[in-house]
Amino acid sequence: MASSVSRGPKLTNLLLCCFIGIFIPFTLASHHGPSGVSDDPKMESRAKPTQPKRVLCGYGIDLDAVSLWANTGDGTSANPSDISRGIYGATVGVDRVLSFLDRHHIKATCGLHGFTHEHMSALNASQEEEILSVSLDKLSKFLGKKPSGWTAPAWTPSPHTVQLLEKYGLEYDHSFMHHDSQMYKLPYVPTVKATDVTKSPSTWMQPMSELRASSIVEIPANWHLDDWPAFNVGNGGNGYIDTDLIFKMWTEQFDFYYQEYDSFVFPITIHPQVSGKPHVLRMHERLLKHINSYEGVEWMTMVEMSNLYKSGQIPGHVVEGGAAL
Numbered sequence: 162m163a164s165s166v167s168r169g170p171k172l173t174n175l176l177l178c179c180f181i182g183i184f185i186p187f188t189l190a191s192h193h194g195p196s197g198v199s200d201d202p203k204m205e206s207r208a209k210p211t212q213p214k215r216v217l218c219g220y221g222i223d224l225d226a227v228s229l230w231a232n233t234g235d236g237t238s239a240n241p242s243d244i245s246r247g248i249y250g251a252t253v254g255v256d257r258v259l260s261f262l263d264r265h266h267i268k269a270t271c272g273l274h275g276f277t278h279e280h281m282s283a284l285n286a287s288q289e290e291e292i293l294s295v296s297l298d299k300l301s302k303f304l305g306k307k308p309s310g311w312t313a314p315a316w317t318p319s320p321h322t323v324q325l326l327e328k329y330g331l332e333y334d335h336s337f338m339h340h341d342s343q344m345y346k347l348p349y350v351p352t353v354k355a356t357d358v359t360k361s362p363s364t365w366m367q368p369m370s371e372l373r374a375s376s377i378v379e380i381p382a383n384w385h386l387d388d389w390p391a392f393n394v395g396n397g398g399n400g401y402i403d404t405d406l407i408f409k410m411w412t413e414q415f416d417f418y419y420q421e422y423d424s425f426v427f428p429i430t431i432h433p434q435v436s437g438k439p440h441v442l443r444m445h446e447r448l449l450k451h452i453n454s455y456e457g458v459e460w461m462t463m464v465e466m467s468n469l470y471k472s473g474q475i476p477g478h479v480v481e482g483g484a485a486l
């Protein structure tokens with residue numbers, strides 16, 4: 162997509178129809194941070210990495226807009242004030258996030274995220290497939306190309322999700338948490354027996370089924386690297402957390418990975434209706450300054466991360482576990 166993609170009337174209409182949360186396509190250049198020399202004594206390790214580092218950073222933008230508020234979960238009608246927050250996200254929030262990313266020459270991502278932010282875990286396989294099929298078709302028409310990835314709304318995939326992503330030819334997923342900073346082949350969802358204390362223990366004392374890798378690349382989701390829980394008011398968010406605290410939580414994670422690994426991914430999940438707020442955007446400015454002071458940092462989209470992993474240019478993690486039943 163062209164640089165400086167702005168929210169045109171088409172995008173606005175799309176979002177006001179509540180049909181989808183997308184990742185916004187962005188500018189073309191990836192950013193290589195300057196070599197890091199800090200006068201902060203806690204940061205001295207970053208001045209001279211013992212190995213060349215490769216750090217794949219990216220913003221995944223869940224443009225939930227109105228969809229998230231339209232889905233009240235029980236068929237009751239949405240609060241009109243909440244709907245206005247969604248419209249704010251699709252307009253004011255998107256504009257601010259776009260200009261922030263554009264200013265830093267960061268290219269963000271484009272992916273599928275449900276139709277009205279459905280929790281896939283609450284649906285059966287045919288309902289989930291209908292949503293995926295229709296939203297894939299609509300988003301492909303809007304973008305002029307097929308999206309490469311999927312993020313389960315509210316990070317609630319179902320036991321059928323992985324097979325459906327394969328069936329519809331997607332490359333990557335960003336909904337699971339088997340690791341927090343390494344890509345891996347996403348396993349199919351294992352069978353786990355629910356603990357039902359009204360029954361005999363023998364009915365639930367069974368091991369989890371064996372994990373088997375799918376063809377989908379996982380770019381790990383991470384609740385501790387998401388703006389929603391900290392800053393959104395209501396609907397799973399705490400609302401009033403000090404940005405300094407979250408800045409610290411996010412940079413502590415980054416610093417730890419930088420110390421531990423020669424290469425890692427740092428996918429940040431944001432929502433324009435949350436990160437478009439002034440105090441949160443200012444925190445992102447500080448975050449970029451911190452991250453870009455390290456050597457080996459590259460900003461890219463999730464499909465670019467996935468391609469580097471698939472072509473063997475960046476290593477990943479192997480998820481294993483469970484028992485053959």
Ligand SMILES: *[C@@H]1O[C@H](CO)[C@@H](O)[C@H](O)[C@H]1NC(C)=O
Pocket residue numbers: 285286287288
């Ligand atoms: C899925 O749920 C819908 C709505 O309840 C129902 O009409 C459909 O028959 C169900 N499909 C399957 C395969 O269970």
Ligand SMILES: [Zn+2]
Pocket residue numbers: 182223225229274278314315
């Ligand atoms: Zn969402």
